[in-house]
Amino acid sequence: MLFMSVATMLIAFSATLYIMFVLESSWILVLVAAIACLPIALFMTLQLPLLVELISSTYACGIFGKRRELATS
Known part of the structure; x- marks a missing residue:
């Protein structure tokens, strides 16, 4: 949920x-947007592997599925 709240923010x-800034100079808009997106991009690159690991460990067949396959074979 934190990941989604940062994206919507x-x-x-x-x-x-x-x-x-639609009527102002476009270079101000580009400069402010680039500076503001830098921490957000850093947060997303650091948290995305954690999110992928969380989803794969929750919905994927993890270590318990491997033990069942070993027990049945």
Whole structure:
């Protein structure tokens, strides 16, 4: 849920920046967006492997499935 909340916060922040700076110079918008997206991109690259591991350990056949296969063969 934290991963999804950070992603939706990025969308809301981007929409607000676009609304505020649409009539201003475009270089200000690009500069502020690049600086703001840097921590978000870092967070996502650090948390994505954890999210993938969490989903695979929850829904994949993990170590218990391997033991059942060994017991039946």
